[in-house]
Amino acid sequence: xxxxxxxxFLAILLIAISTIxxxxxxxxxxxxxxxxxxNSLEEYxxxxxxxxxxxxxxxxxxxxxxxxxxxxxxxxxxRQSLYQLNNAFQAQVQTxxxxxxVGPTDPDFDFSREFRILTYTTGLIGKWGSGSEIIFFxxxxxxxxxxxxxxxxxxxxxxxxxxxxxxxxxxxxAFHVPGxxxxxxxxxxxxxxxxxxxxKDGKNNPSVEEGWVDPEKELLYVDTRLITGEPQTYKIVxxxxxxxxIDGSGVERPQIIPLRTSITNNHDxxxxxxxxxxxxxxxxxxxxxxxxxxxxxxxxxERLPDYYxxxxxxxxxxxxxxxxxxxxxx
Numbered sequence: 295x296x297x298x299x300x301x302x303f304l305a306i307l308l309i310a311i312s313t314i315x316x317x318x319x320x321x322x323x324x325x326x327x328x329x330x331x332x333n334s335l336e337e338y339x340x341x342x343x344x345x346x347x348x349x350x351x352x353x354x355x356x357x358x359x360x361x362x363x364x365x366x367x368x369x370x371x372x373r374q375s376l377y378q379l380n381n382a383f384q385a386q387v388q389t390x391x392x393x394x395x396v397g398p399t400d401p402d403f404d405f406s407r408e409f410r411i412l413t414y415t416t417g418l419i420g421k422w423g424s425g426s427e428i429i430f431f432x433x434x435x436x437x438x439x440x441x442x443x444x445x446x447x448x449x450x451x452x453x454x455x456x457x458x459x460x461x462x463x464x465x466x467x468a469f470h471v472p473g474x475x476x477x478x479x480x481x482x483x484x485x486x487x488x489x490x491x492x493x494k495d496g497k498n499n500p501s502v503e504e505g506w507v508d509p510e511k512e513l514l515y516v517d518t519r520l521i522t523g524e525p526q527t528y529k530i531v532x533x534x535x536x537x538x539x540i541d542g543s544g545v546e547r548p549q550i551i552p553l554r555t556s557i558t559n560n561h562d563x564x565x566x567x568x569x570x571x572x573x574x575x576x577x578x579x580x581x582x583x584x585x586x587x588x589x590x591x592x593x594x595x596e597r598l599p600d601y602y603x604x605x606x607x608x609x610x611x612x613x614x615x616x617x618x619x620x621x622x623x624x
Contacts, residue, residue: 328534330469330516332544333523339431339463340376343415345369346432348386350394352409361403366390370415379432380460383413391440391454405440405452411459419468420511427511429468432461466506468513476500477507477514477532478575484527492520492528497575531575539573555621559613566610569621579622580609586618 331338348366353359366386374382394403413434420426436459440452471477481492494517496505506515514532521528521542528542540546553572559565567580580593593609611619 327546328471328532328538328540329546330530330540330544332516332521332528332542335463335467335518335521336376336432339415339467340379340461341373342417342419342429343370343379343431344373344417346379346383346386346415347413348383348390349412350387350390350409351412352403352407376432376461379415383434383461384458387411387413387457387459388454395440395452395454406442406450408437408439411436411438411457413459413461415461419470420508420513421470425511427468427508427513430464431467433464434459434461463518465517465519466515467518468508468515471512471514471532471534473534474507474509474512474514475533475535476505476509477530479506479516480529480531480574481520482527482529484524486526492517496532529573531573533575537575537577553621557619560610563612563614564610565613565617565619566608567619567621568608580611581620581622582611583618583620584616589620 346368350365351360354361366389368382368386370379411434413432414430415432416428416430418426419429436457438455438457441455442450443453444451476497477494478497479492479494481489483489494506494515496507496514499505500507500509502508502513502515506517507513508515512534514530516530521544523543525541525543525545530540532538532540538546539548554570556568556570557565558568569578572578578595579591581589582592583589592611595609613619
């Protein structure tokens with residue numbers, strides 16, 4: 295009696311399983327992994343800089359008019375490291391200071407007041423020719439004062455100040471991603487909670503200003519103030535013909551947020567399939583099979599962004615006792 299009861303229970307269970315079984319499958323791209331140098335942004339910016347400009351200026355007493363004193367424009371050939379660029383930058387600043395003291399100067403210069411140093415580097419990134427963009431990579435913005443060594447008023451004698459300025463990475467720099475179509479950048483705290491102020495939605499807003507992408511020139515822009523190098527705090531989902539997910543260290547990952555599904559047997563000849571979690575913007579396919587060999591696509595949708603936690607992928611489809619389903623993420 296007990297044995298027969300167990301057999302009947304197992305038979306019912308097998309039928310139920312065959313009706314509502316779901317397989318989760320993530321299809322990964324077969325191309326070369328795309329890794330961005332988030333842990334060495336300074337060196338990336340330096341080695342992609344082809345021109346460095348140093349300008350020393352002083353505002354007039356009205357506070358609005360700028361007197362441009364000296365400018366040096368240097369073409370880096372070959373490209374240089376950040377250490378080399380900083381040394382060149384400091385040497386050029388000292389050269390400009392010396393020229394200002396010994397050479398003809400603008401009569402409006404006032405060595406008793408501070409001067410402004412503005413330095414920046416640029417380089418071409420993107421496709422060749424008209425498909426490239428001039429990107430600002432490194433900068434320094436500082437104020438310096440000459441050192442008075444003797445005299446008073448108009449008879450004052452000044453010496454060149456000794457400064458050791460360093461170059462910093464711009465808040466917004468670009469990477470060339472061949473074939474880039476769109477990208478979405480998402481910021482998280484250390485506990486994995488989504489932070490909306492870090493969102494750059496280049497899928498719905500494919501522009502440099504709003505989405506931080508330029509598909510025409512294959513450029514992906516990032517906010518360097520948000521890049522900490524920690525894998526869990528940043529994520530970029532992008533499409534360059536293949537779906538890619540890059541973590542906060544700049545490394546491409548097959549999947550960062552696990553694809554989670556649930557299925558409900560509605561006991562009316564239908565099942566409801568839900569996808570409750572997974573990387574954002576992944577295209578999902580619901581496929582059906584009766585033999586595990588031939589699969590037929592019955593539904594396709596692009597996943598909603600994962601920061602809309604109350605909106606899950608959900609579809610109700612007819613089912614038989616011989617139906618099997620799988621969810622594929624592309």
